[in-house]
Amino acid sequence: MTQVESQLTSPESVGMSVNRLERIEPALQKYVDERGYPGFTTLVSRRGQLVHAGRIGWQDREAEVPLAEDTIYRLYSMTKPIICTALMTLFEEGRFQLVDPVAKWIPAFGATKIAGPGGTLEEQSPLRPMQIRDVMSHTSGLTYDFLEDFPVAEQYRAKQLMHDPTRTLEQLIDELATIPLAFAPGTMWHYSLGTDVTARLIEVISGQQLGDFLQERLFGPLGMTDTAFGVPESARGRISAMYGLPDLLAEDMTFSTLAGAFAAGDVGRRDVESTYPSDAADVFQRGGLGLFGTGSDYMRFANMLLTGRAEDGTRILGRKTLELMHTNHLAPALRPYALAGVPALGYGFGLGSRVAMDIGQSALAGSPGEFGWAGAAKTYYWVDPVEEIVGVLLTQHMVGFDLPEADFRAVVYQSIED
Numbered sequence: 262m263t264q265v266e267s268q269l270t271s272p273e274s275v276g277m278s279v280n281r282l283e284r285i286e287p288a289l290q291k292y293v294d295e296r297g298y299p300g301f302t303t304l305v306s307r308r309g310q311l312v313h314a315g316r317i318g319w320q321d322r323e324a325e326v327p328l329a330e331d332t333i334y335r336l337y338s339m340t341k342p343i344i345c346t347a348l349m350t351l352f353e354e355g356r357f358q359l360v361d362p363v364a365k366w367i368p369a370f371g372a373t374k375i376a377g378p379g380g381t382l383e384e385q386s387p388l389r390p391m392q393i394r395d396v397m398s399h400t401s402g403l404t405y406d407f408l409e410d411f412p413v414a415e416q417y418r419a420k421q422l423m424h425d426p427t428r429t430l431e432q433l434i435d436e437l438a439t440i441p442l443a444f445a446p447g448t449m450w451h452y453s454l455g456t457d458v459t460a461r462l463i464e465v466i467s468g469q470q471l472g473d474f475l476q477e478r479l480f481g482p483l484g485m486t487d488t489a490f491g492v493p494e495s496a497r498g499r500i501s502a503m504y505g506l507p508d509l510l511a512e513d514m515t516f517s518t519l520a521g522a523f524a525a526g527d528v529g530r531r532d533v534e535s536t537y538p539s540d541a542a543d544v545f546q547r548g549g550l551g552l553f554g555t556g557s558d559y560m561r562f563a564n565m566l567l568t569g570r571a572e573d574g575t576r577i578l579g580r581k582t583l584e585l586m587h588t589n590h591l592a593p594a595l596r597p598y599a600l601a602g603v604p605a606l607g608y609g610f611g612l613g614s615r616v617a618m619d620i621g622q623s624a625l626a627g628s629p630g631e632f633g634w635a636g637a638a639k640t641y642y643w644v645d646p647v648e649e650i651v652g653v654l655l656t657q658h659m660v661g662f663d664l665p666e667a668d669f670r671a672v673v674y675q676s677i678e679d
Contacts, residue, residue, distance in 0.1 A: 282312065339641075488553065504659070559653050628647035
């Protein structure tokens with residue numbers, strides 16, 4: 262019996278059906294057999310009790326290495342909720358307010374212009390500068406270079422903001438502040454490098470390097486022993502191989518070129534070490550991506566977001582702080598948010614995570630107040646405070662256009678019996 266398996270509780274003891282949870286494996290097996298996914302690690306807990314821990318498929322298909330309990334995944338954007346949670350530990354100490362201008366802590370943003378119509382540059386309004394809550398909720402005016410909604414994305418690509426893992430976080434943010442904002446802060450939702458600014462705020466406010474701060478505030482207290490910016494040489498054989506479309510972090514990669522690659526059948530095994538290195542932990546520290554971790558580690562983090570506590574009862578965040586993070590922060594005119602042009606109907610956005618507002622509009626099983634996020638390689642988690650359910654799904658399939666996470670959610674929710 263593995264360590265995770267030893268922690269399993271009878272699903273019936275927390276109002277779930279063991280027989281219905283067994284539907285998880287066949288629901289996901291089709292993605293391994295038919296869609297090119299290498300495999301899946303899945304975990305489900307209810308009321309703080311682990312009721313499911315599953316693995317199907319391969320860590321490395323070509324070498325026929327099966328997934329293991331301690332397989333390590335590149336988390337991509339599932340780094341973001343960890344970063345925002347870490348910053349909120351400083352909020353609880355009264356070190357900043359969410360309405361503080363970012364420029365209070367990173368002065369270079371005080372001179373950042375806004376790209377106006379026809380390429381003109383406008384001064385940021387002194388009545389509404391970019392605020393800390395903006396970079397956490399993607400309403401800051403920043404963007405991503407792979408999103409093509411705004412012309413300033415070309416400047417992101419020209420400066421290789423996403424493509425140079427030898428650049429430190431400080432250097433990245435200093436360069437970012439020289440590029441005009443795509444829109445006035447607070448006027449719309451747009452996915453962005455805002456969480457990387459959040460990460461730099463952690464460093465400036467705390468006086469610590471990001472990785473050290475995360476280890477002290479989250480990874481150590483939560484027992485997340487395999488989560489970090491990088492993997493020790495002795496453990497790199499546990500990293501899952503990557504499959505799917507070309508690397509989203511590759512130079513000049515956009516959603517248009519990804520769609521073209523998908524249409525051309527350019528789906529297969531991918532080498533992402535040059536853009537998401539496992540051996541550069543001292544330099545490649547980011548907010549929007551960069552962390553490595555295991556399924557059990559992320560479950561420890563996600564369960565803390567439900568209770569505010571580590572498994573040993575240590576308080577990490579207060580209940581009202583968690584409520585503040587996971588309530589909708591978007592004004593009615595900004596909902597629903599849209600990612601790559603696809604509106605997320607029924608959802609608002611909090612501080613680092615989506616937040617369910619209308620279950621009917623979402624077309625997903627769940628509850629109002631459910632929150633979570635995902636990563637480019639089809640990593641996914643959610644927390645449902647109403648049902649006290651936490652789900653984690655990890656795979657390594659770059660920017661898949663199908664939805665194994667939705668099938669996973671459906672099977673988990675149909676397993677509730679109380």
